[in-house]
Amino acid sequence: MNHLDIPVLHRAAGTVRLPGSKSISNRVLLLAALAQGETVVADLLDSDDTRVMLAALRQLGIGIESAGADSYRVKGAAGPFPIKQAELFLGNAGTAFRPLTAALALSAGHYQLSGVARMHERPIRDLVDGLTQIGAEVRYLGNAGFPPLQVLPAQINLSAPIQVRGDVSSQFLTALLMALPLMGQTAVIEMTTELISKPYIEITLNLMARFGVKVEREGWSRFTIAAGQRYVSPGTIHVEGDASSASYFLAAGAIAGGPVRVEGVGRNSIQGDVAFADALASLGARIGMGDNWIEARGPLSALIPSPSPADAGEGSKLRAFDLDLNHIPDAAMTLAVAALFADGPCTLRNIASWRVKETDRIVAMATELRKVGAIVEEGDDWLKVSPPYTSHLTPHASIATYDDHRMAMCFSLVALGGVPVRILDPNCVAKTFPDYFDRFAEITAPVIAIDGPSASGKGTVAQRVANALGYGYLDSGSLYRLVALAGQQAGVGYDDEAGIAAIAAALSAEFRGDQVLLSGNDVTEAIRSEEMSAASSKVAALPAVRAALIERQRAYRRWPGLVADGRDMGSVVFPQAEVKIFLTASVEARAERRYKQLIAKGVAANIRPLLQDLRERDERDASRSVAPLRKGEDAHLLDTTELSIEQAVDAVLGWARDAVDGKR
Numbered sequence: 215m216n217h218l219d220i221p222v223l224h225r226a227a228g229t230v231r232l233p234g235s236k237s238i239s240n241r242v243l244l245l246a247a248l249a250q251g252e253t254v255v256a257d258l259l260d261s262d263d264t265r266v267m268l269a270a271l272r273q274l275g276i277g278i279e280s281a282g283a284d285s286y287r288v289k290g291a292a293g294p295f296p297i298k299q300a301e302l303f304l305g306n307a308g309t310a311f312r313p314l315t316a317a318l319a320l321s322a323g324h325y326q327l328s329g330v331a332r333m334h335e336r337p338i339r340d341l342v343d344g345l346t347q348i349g350a351e352v353r354y355l356g357n358a359g360f361p362p363l364q365v366l367p368a369q370i371n372l373s374a375p376i377q378v379r380g381d382v383s384s385q386f387l388t389a390l391l392m393a394l395p396l397m398g399q400t401a402v403i404e405m406t407t408e409l410i411s412k413p414y415i416e417i418t419l420n421l422m423a424r425f426g427v428k429v430e431r432e433g434w435s436r437f438t439i440a441a442g443q444r445y446v447s448p449g450t451i452h453v454e455g456d457a458s459s460a461s462y463f464l465a466a467g468a469i470a471g472g473p474v475r476v477e478g479v480g481r482n483s484i485q486g487d488v489a490f491a492d493a494l495a496s497l498g499a500r501i502g503m504g505d506n507w508i509e510a511r512g513p514l515s516a517l518i519p520s521p522s523p524a525d526a527g528e529g530s531k532l533r534a535f536d537l538d539l540n541h542i543p544d545a546a547m548t549l550a551v552a553a554l555f556a557d558g559p560c561t562l563r564n565i566a567s568w569r570v571k572e573t574d575r576i577v578a579m580a581t582e583l584r585k586v587g588a589i590v591e592e593g594d595d596w597l598k599v600s601p602p603y604t605s606h607l608t609p610h611a612s613i614a615t616y617d618d619h620r621m622a623m624c625f626s627l628v629a630l631g632g633v634p635v636r637i638l639d640p641n642c643v644a645k646t647f648p649d650y651f652d653r654f655a656e657i658t659a660p661v662i663a664i665d666g667p668s669a670s671g672k673g674t675v676a677q678r679v680a681n682a683l684g685y686g687y688l689d690s691g692s693l694y695r696l697v698a699l700a701g702q703q704a705g706v707g708y709d710d711e712a713g714i715a716a717i718a719a720a721l722s723a724e725f726r727g728d729q730v731l732l733s734g735n736d737v738t739e740a741i742r743s744e745e746m747s748a749a750s751s752k753v754a755a756l757p758a759v760r761a762a763l764i765e766r767q768r769a770y771r772r773w774p775g776l777v778a779d780g781r782d783m784g785s786v787v788f789p790q791a792e793v794k795i796f797l798t799a800s801v802e803a804r805a806e807r808r809y810k811q812l813i814a815k816g817v818a819a820n821i822r823p824l825l826q827d828l829r830e831r832d833e834r835d836a837s838r839s840v841a842p843l844r845k846g847e848d849a850h851l852l853d854t855t856e857l858s859i860e861q862a863v864d865a866v867l868g869w870a871r872d873a874v875d876g877k878r
């Protein structure tokens with residue numbers, strides 16, 4: 215079976231831009247499809263579940279076209295779907311299957327809805343019963359109470375309140391609420407049981423209001439949609455980041471030092487899962503929150519006095535918990551794995567809905583947590599997780615993921631316990647977060663940042679250190695050199711900041727071993743010319759160019775680790791690097807090294823102009839306004855004037871070892 219091995223991880227720190235919320239994406243797509251007018255949906259989640267919804271809406275006659283990266287223009291039908299006959303395959307996307315069932319039941323057509331085998335095991339009776347009460351014709355094509363379904367035209371009658379259960383899935387109520395305005399008449403829904411996952415209904419009501427339909431509610435038991443309301447496009451709507459997806463990164467920050475910041479959700483979020491941050495805080499994690507970001511750090515250690523609050527708490531445990539998690543069922547899974555890092559047994563209560571999700575998540579979670587050494591008890595709607603008696607997790611566990619994206623993402627956190635872990639079928643994360651593991655690596659892979667002036671030897675040393683550790687290597691200077699060359703080829707002046715920044719943003723660069731390619735052409739030698747050395751120093755001084763390259767550089771942070779060299783690796787690009795080194799040598803020694811390097815390549819050289827050129831570049835790199843070259847207070851100074859390459863490499867490896875040992 216396909217798998218991903220995650221190495222031992224010691225620290226989590228960095229920033230993650232979240233993908234769009236799944237819950238909001240699929241609700242907004244459906245509302246936009248039913249609304250009058252065109253809606254631009256920006257920052258839509260790009261994942262299996264949203265692709266399923268987009269495909270279904272297109273099949274049902276809704277015009278949807280791309281409006282840029284992750285943005286779509288949806289031409290609303292101003293009412294029920296125009297296509298009256300269709301067979302829809304909806305994978306395992308509950309957020310597509312349930313709402314579409316209700317909307318199609320009111321669209322007066324002939325439809326069939328099916329999904330993957332697991333979707334056919336997920337109950338839908340409560341929704342079908344609700345629809346049947348108003349005269350809708352919805353039939354089971356397999357087992358009664360479960361998909362696949364057939365929907366037929368019917369006479370809808372809304373004269374009596376619709377009675378519906380709310381204790382299996384809140385998606386049934388969401389489906390009815392979103393579909394009923396299609397009838398234009400007053401509609402009333404009454405809950406016959408306690409409603410679970412209420413924050414998801416708040417998302418539904420909030421988004422319906424943004425499309426012009428207001429729902430009156432009496433507590434959580436009765437909902438009224440007044441006659442005469444219909445969906446009208448709000449114009450453009452932005453999908454906020456996914457708060458459930460945020461939980462893995464926040465938990466990583468809480469478990470392994472932090473700070474880890476997620477961008478895209480914050481105190482202005484309409485998603486209930488932002489309450490995961492409160493749950494983490496109750497475990498002792500230090501949480502910060504802004505309008506559009508949340509940040510998590512490990513708890514302050516009560517036992518070990520720390521020199522400063524910023525250093526405090528790394529390695530200290532989370533507090534054991536006993537929590538009712540009915541309001542955050544998805545993010546609650548992350549807490550089950552976080553329990554491995556708590557100081558005692560942890561109980562998760564009121565999580566019965568786990569049993570009817572992508573898999574029976576109570577069984578799956580208990581089974582897999584036991585593989586890493588946890589002691590787990592389970593009940594109908596609860597789970598009790600005790601960390602291993604020895605406090606040591608079992609290394610090399612193979613974690614089954616049950617075609618459940620959240621199982622795969624949650625269990626990546628195990629590696630922060632100092633043990634390697636294998637995630638089976640890791641691609642199941644495509645349901646909601648296709649590049650999850652890359653993003654997780656970007657906050658957990660260790661980084662050794664080596665900065666210093668030209669010809670100091672940082673590239674040579676960095677490459678050897680990377681080889682010795684089996685890490686990846688980033689020569690960030692070559693990116694600036696590539697930008698300079700691409701600018702020259704395009705005829706853009708080096709003082710045209712916007713023009714050069716646009717080239718940097720679209721740079722087609724590839725590193726193949728020692729070869730450097732620009733738009734597919736080998737430019738390994740071309741970017742090393744003295745002309746490009748000078749030009750790269752000029753483009754590197756342009757703030758917009760630096761900004762355009764920053765995320766590209768961070769994307770090199772992968773497991774098992776990265777050695778990055780440049781001028782601002784430790785100060786700007788990887789401020790959370792485990793080891794920071796300022797590697798230098800006297801300008802005379804550097805000129806001599808460059809001279810020997812050129813002569814060895816058969817290039818005629820003269821020491822005086824080389825000295826002069828290095829002094830000029832030093833001056834330009836150190837005096838620019840953005841990310842100037844200088845030694846940070848947290849960087850080790852390595853003056854190699856009198857050192858051999860081997861001695862310099864040994865010094866760096868020593869610091870790297872110390873940094874890892876300090877975190878064990």
Ligand SMILES: Nc1ncnc2c1ncn2[C@@H]1O[C@H](COP(=O)(O)OP(=O)(O)OP(=O)(O)O)[C@@H](O)[C@H]1O
Pocket residue numbers: 666667668669670671672673674675691807808810811854857858859862
């Ligand atoms: N400690 C050292 N002693 C002697 N020579 C060294 C030492 N370190 C590196 N060199 C040599 O100096 C030359 C320049 O090194 P290198 O290209 O690694 O520098 P750099 O700092 O990465 O330069 P640039 O920033 O211009 O890319 C190489 O030929 C390398 O072998």
Ligand SMILES: Nc1ccn([C@H]2C[C@H](O)[C@@H](COP(=O)(O)O)O2)c(=O)n1
Pocket residue numbers: 668669690691692694695747750751752754755779780781782783831835
């Ligand atoms: N992180 C970086 C890397 C490089 N630069 C600048 C400095 C140089 O003038 C130019 C080329 O770098 P080199 O290949 O000599 O390391 O790019 C920078 O500003 N920031």
